[in-house]
Amino acid sequence: MTDVRPAGVDLPGAAVHPRPHADDPFDAALLMLEGRRNVSRREFIKGVIASGVAVSGATYFGAACTGLAPAPLGGGVERLISLNVNGQVRRVDVLPGETLAMTLRYKLGLTGTKLGCDRGECGACTVLIDDVAQYSCSTLTHRVRGQEITTVEGLETPSGELHPVQQAFIDELGPQCGFCTPGQVMSAVALLKANPDPTREEARAAMAGNLCRCGAYDHYLNGIMRAAREA
Amino acid sequence: MLKDMMPHVELFQPTDVDNALALMGRFGSDGWALAGGHDSLAWFKDRGKRPSALIDLAGISELLGIRETSDGIEIGAMTTLTEIELHPMIREKFALLADAARHVASPQIRNSGTLGGNVCQDTRCWYYRLGVGCYRAGGNTCYADTPEAMNREHCLFGADRCVAVTPSDTAPALVALDATMVIRNGQGEREVKAEDFFMRPGIDITRMTVLNPADLLTTIRIPNTWAGAHFYFEKVADRNTWDFALVSVAAAMKVSGDRIQDARIACGGVECVPKRLTGVEKLLKGALLNDETADAAGAAATRGAKPLNYNHFKIPLMENLVKRAVRSA
Ligand SMILES: Cc1cc2nc3c(=O)[nH]c(=O)nc-3n(C[C@H](O)[C@H](O)[C@H](O)COP(=O)(O)OP(=O)(O)OC[C@H]3O[C@@H](n4cnc5c(N)ncnc54)[C@H](O)[C@@H]3O)c2cc1C
Ligand code: SF4
Ligand code: FES
Ligand code: FES
Numbered sequence: 001m002t003d004v005r006p007a008g009v010d011l012p013g014a015a016v017h018p019r020p021h022a023d024d025p026f027d028a029a030l031l032m033l034e035g036r037r038n039v040s041r042r043e044f045i046k047g048v049i050a051s052g053v054a055v056s057g058a059t060y061f062g063a064a065c066t067g068l069a070p071a072p073l074g075g076g077v078e079r080l081i082s083l084n085v086n087g088q089v090r091r092v093d094v095l096p097g098e099t100l101a102m103t104l105r106y107k108l109g110l111t112g113t114k115l116g117c118d119r120g121e122c123g124a125c126t127v128l129i130d131d132v133a134q135y136s137c138s139t140l141t142h143r144v145r146g147q148e149i150t151t152v153e154g155l156e157t158p159s160g161e162l163h164p165v166q167q168a169f170i171d172e173l174g175p176q177c178g179f180c181t182p183g184q185v186m187s188a189v190a191l192l193k194a195n196p197d198p199t200r201e202e203a204r205a206a207m208a209g210n211l212c213r214c215g216a217y218d219h220y221l222n223g224i225m226r227a228a229r230e231a
Numbered sequence: 232m233l234k235d236m237m238p239h240v241e242l243f244q245p246t247d248v249d250n251a252l253a254l255m256g257r258f259g260s261d262g263w264a265l266a267g268g269h270d271s272l273a274w275f276k277d278r279g280k281r282p283s284a285l286i287d288l289a290g291i292s293e294l295l296g297i298r299e300t301s302d303g304i305e306i307g308a309m310t311t312l313t314e315i316e317l318h319p320m321i322r323e324k325f326a327l328l329a330d331a332a333r334h335v336a337s338p339q340i341r342n343s344g345t346l347g348g349n350v351c352q353d354t355r356c357w358y359y360r361l362g363v364g365c366y367r368a369g370g371n372t373c374y375a376d377t378p379e380a381m382n383r384e385h386c387l388f389g390a391d392r393c394v395a396v397t398p399s400d401t402a403p404a405l406v407a408l409d410a411t412m413v414i415r416n417g418q419g420e421r422e423v424k425a426e427d428f429f430m431r432p433g434i435d436i437t438r439m440t441v442l443n444p445a446d447l448l449t450t451i452r453i454p455n456t457w458a459g460a461h462f463y464f465e466k467v468a469d470r471n472t473w474d475f476a477l478v479s480v481a482a483a484m485k486v487s488g489d490r491i492q493d494a495r496i497a498c499g500g501v502e503c504v505p506k507r508l509t510g511v512e513k514l515l516k517g518a519l520l521n522d523e524t525a526d527a528a529g530a531a532a533t534r535g536a537k538p539l540n541y542n543h544f545k546i547p548l549m550e551n552l553v554k555r556a557v558r559s560a
Contacts, residue, residue: 076241076284096242097275097285119273120340121473135339138272140265142242143289187339208472209337 077142084147085110086154100136100144101125104151112152112182116211123210126183127151133190133209152182155189165189168227169220176214184210188224197228237275241284248293248415251286252447256417258284260444265289266309266348269340274353279362294347294449297321303454305413308347308447312401313338315346325453327462327481331404334466337473347448349401350412350428353439354503355475356385356395366392366436378540384477387536387545388502391433394539396500400466402429403481403497403505408457413450414442420449429504439503457483457495463556466499467548476500478548482556484515491515491524491560498532501549508532511553520560529554 077096082089085108092107101118104110104127116124118137125137128150155163162170165188175181184207191198191206198206203224204217212220240263245251255262263282265271266289274280288294294309297318304320315321315332322329335341335349354367356375364370375382376394385394397403402425410425423441430438442448463482468474479499485492494515496508511528518524529550536546 076243095236095239097237097240099237099272102236118276120269120336123337123339126339132342133339134343138267138269138340139343140242140268140272140285140287142244143287206338209339 081142081145083108083141083145083149085149086151087148094141096140096142098141100127100134100139100141100149103141104136104149110151110153114179114182116179116183121211122180123183123187124180126186126210128186128190131190131193133187135209150186150189152185155185163189164227164231165192165223168230169223172219172223172226174216174219174223176212176216180210180212180214184212184220188220188227191224192228192231196231198224200225203228237272238278238281240275240282242287243284244287244290246290246292248291248447248449251288251291252415252417252445254284254286255445255447258282258286262286262444264447266351267311267340267344268348269336269344270348270352273360277360277362279360288347288447300452303452303456303458306346306451306453308449308451309345310347312341312344312346312349315401316341324455324458325408325462327408327457327464327483328401328404328453330462330464331401331466331479331481334464334476334479335400346401346451349399350405350425350451351440351442351448352398354395355398356393357381359395367395367432369437376539380539381541382539383541383544384475384500385539385542386502387533387538387542387549388506389431389433389504390537391431391436393432393436393503395432395503397429397439397503397505398475398499399505400476400479400499403479403499404464405451405453406497406505406507407481407483407495408453409495411452411454412448413452414446415449416443416446422452425451425505426507432503457485460485461560463559465552465555467552478545478552480549480552480556481505482553484557484560486520486560489520491518491520491557496532496553496556498549498552501536501545508553510534515557520557522558525554525557528557 079093081094082091090108092103094103101113101115104113113127113136114124115137116122120135120138125135126133127136129144130147155166165185187207187210191203200221203221243254245254261283263285265285265287288309294307296307297310298305312332312335316329358374359365359367363374366373373392374380375385386396405425412423412425412428414421414423428440430440461484466476466479468476476499478501482496484494494512496511497505499505510531514527514531532553533546533550538546
């Protein structure tokens, strides 16, 4: 399979040409819009944002960015959105096909959320969306506008006290290499929110979507049972 | 494996079915209905499918929820698998479907994966998923059906150039429950029995269901015919989480005294469509509930199976699952 990269646009930050040029996707959008009658400035800006060719100076995507192709115009989502993450509302420029894991890690700097497989097969990217555990690698960011997102960074209290699950995982020596730990923590927090007093079997079932290559499953389960006891 | 981001795609978030249908009509085969995204996003990340517009169905409230009707229940296509697994009415009347939903993938996937997406998902033949140009992808060969091919996951029945199987755990349950799929497009609405919803490769090798590009599955209806019957669901996979069924069985049986009055059984993982076992059903109707009946049912289930090089094990597996289903009654 060939990966077709759009000509003319490289990375975020590509310069906007002073005069419209039909070969440039940004300008092609401009020319198309100018070709229509009665296009207001606002519509123009909306169109450019929706078309995915507007450039944003403030992304951390670097080489990961193959996403800036000219797109059919009209009616798609606006890229500039507000996200409620860990109790804060943050404005962020999100590509239409961007996953929440990408937004969290590379635009909001919340690298506690890990990417293991990027395919829904490991659980390292688990976050809470309205208190429900979800894979952020398999969720489009535009889908969670208006919902409350909680990542592992959002668990400790403002005074720096760890969440009971985090503390219990430390006490029970949960993590080995630690890569799966943020995801394990988030699944455990979701479980205890829905079921504060789970049996070990219920906890095992709820944690089934989090892979641990170090095989520390029983330690994590001990941690959950401890957190449930101590809460 | 983290490759990079998805290629650019336009995203639309309609809030009602009519607008979604208008968009699907407008983009045709360049459009893609997006439900939970657990099948879809992997295709896009791998560049296996490259739609130009995603039509996100999540904002359409008409597609959500579970309702009781005069003769059964109806489930909106965007209802999550977790909701189905936990819903009191489904557990009470159609526990078979709740059980099947509970066996899908992992908790996080069930939290956003939908019933509609689960029955519409594409096959998991791993050659096809690698992006090779096989028959199903419009080419002229099947990579899974050669002497050296790794085909332990592939089919026992109904091969026609393609030997892939249905990956869905809920599909056999819906066939056993005699569900009806409600489909809408710009022209109107039609209903198709679950049994006829899935596409055989001999008819159209590039599709898994009867849905055309502009069609939306809106609702799944389950009649009261099998409400409260005896149900049995079992799935065998390499791991209990994430892995797709090697073979699964979904059975609905009506039992009175020591006899089986009626039965409807379907298996997953053995054909490109959920395989309804009509021969077994006939044999069970009115039969005594004992080990002989169970053995006969198991033997009848696999009659006509044509294994590939590496999937002979599916024959005794399927036989035993059907036996167990009957014994459980
Ligand atoms: C790691 C992993 C493991 C999995 N294991 C299992 C398993 O064991 N058993 C199992 O059954 N499934 C399994 N799945 C599949 C997963 O459950 C399904 O992919 C998921 O249920 C598909 O539903 P979705 O809502 O995510 O749909 P999407 O991925 O959004 O959609 C799937 C397909 O259906 C189409 N579609 C969706 N809804 C509609 C609609 N209403 N009308 C028309 N077309 C529609 C989409 O266009 C797309 O082609 C697994 C998936 C992953 C990633
Ligand atoms: S089994 Fe079907 S999907 Fe798999 S390689 Fe053969 S034709 Fe393609
Ligand atoms: S990174 Fe999301 S499940 Fe593996
Ligand atoms: S602690 Fe290493 S992967 Fe879980």
